[in-house]
Amino acid sequence: xxxxxxGAVVTAAAPGDRERTAERLLRSTASRSYDPDIDIDWSxxxxxxxxxxxxxxxxxxxxxxxxxxxxxxxxxxGKHEIASIACTxxxxxxxxxxxxxxxxYEGDPASRHVQxxxxxxxxxxxxxxxxxxxxxxxxVPFYHPPATLHALGRLLPAIARxxxxxxxxxxxxxxxxxxxxxxxxxxxxxxxxxxxxxxHILEExxxxxxxxxxxxxxxxxxxxxxxxxxxxVLGRVGFLIARNLIRPGVYQAVGLDPRAAxxxxxxxxxxxxxxxxxxxxxxxxxxxxGMVGPPVTHLWRRSxxxx
Ligand SMILES: [Fe+2]
Ligand SMILES: [Fe+2]
Numbered sequence: 001x002x003x004x005x006x007g008a009v010v011t012a013a014a015p016g017d018r019e020r021t022a023e024r025l026l027r028s029t030a031s032r033s034y035d036p037d038i039d040i041d042w043s044x045x046x047x048x049x050x051x052x053x054x055x056x057x058x059x060x061x062x063x064x065x066x067x068x069x070x071x072x073x074x075x076x077x078g079k080h081e082i083a084s085i086a087c088t089x090x091x092x093x094x095x096x097x098x099x100x101x102x103x104x105y106e107g108d109p110a111s112r113h114v115q116x117x118x119x120x121x122x123x124x125x126x127x128x129x130x131x132x133x134x135x136x137x138x139x140v141p142f143y144h145p146p147a148t149l150h151a152l153g154r155l156l157p158a159i160a161r162x163x164x165x166x167x168x169x170x171x172x173x174x175x176x177x178x179x180x181x182x183x184x185x186x187x188x189x190x191x192x193x194x195x196x197x198x199x200h201i202l203e204e205x206x207x208x209x210x211x212x213x214x215x216x217x218x219x220x221x222x223x224x225x226x227x228x229x230x231x232x233v234l235g236r237v238g239f240l241i242a243r244n245l246i247r248p249g250v251y252q253a254v255g256l257d258p259r260a261a262x263x264x265x266x267x268x269x270x271x272x273x274x275x276x277x278x279x280x281x282x283x284x285x286x287x288x289x290g291m292v293g294p295p296v297t298h299l300w301r302r303s304x305x306x307x
Contacts (some may be wrong), residue, residue, distance in 0.1 A: 054186065082138075
């Protein structure tokens, strides 16, 4: 039965559909998963002359600061930016693990959807280790999230439920997924980066399918009066992720002042377009589900996720 929630029509999946979706995803997990410890040759040398990130996705691309960098410095900056995204990815996965643990804790372990949540947690554990080993292999610093972000990540599992919970999961997964998909088949990118992306994309496709179905199901049951709460949580989550994908410390690696370079990146139309590109699909989905809008439309715009 369709339900109108804040101007958007969302259709709730029947309980049977929820179990069938989880059953299908469990079968897919059993037949196709990776173990990055085994499936990646961590001792292989990095390829000469290949980049770590597509140049037009670097946060300074097109700025005066970018024009002042040598080709080698541009590759070096891309290496640090991809490592920064991986480090923020680990933070996101730690938060996702706690959100999924909440779903499992409050659900029935005999149900397929709780069993799928557990299967997804197992994959996220392997992803976090994979990203940490990637950063180590690249020989760059670990770009830890700032203390406030760390604290907010601790808070989110306590305050998020229903569409706020599943929307936060989707923002965490889809923003990085879009960037990874764009470079996975690009021959100019390091084979190690492409393999990490390939593993992550394959397994995240299941996670995203699960979270989208759960968001649609839970959004249909949200009373109109609670809609601003879910939107406010998601607007803040989206803003914080978008602002923290590239940590300012990356600019030090190429001799730039982190504050000035950060300011240049935030004012850079190419960087703003990269953020918009990374969020294009998830924003369309969240918008259709009625999860984007007042009282936090300004935050979505400031994050560059909304044009
Ligand atoms: Fe993941
Ligand atoms: Fe995931």
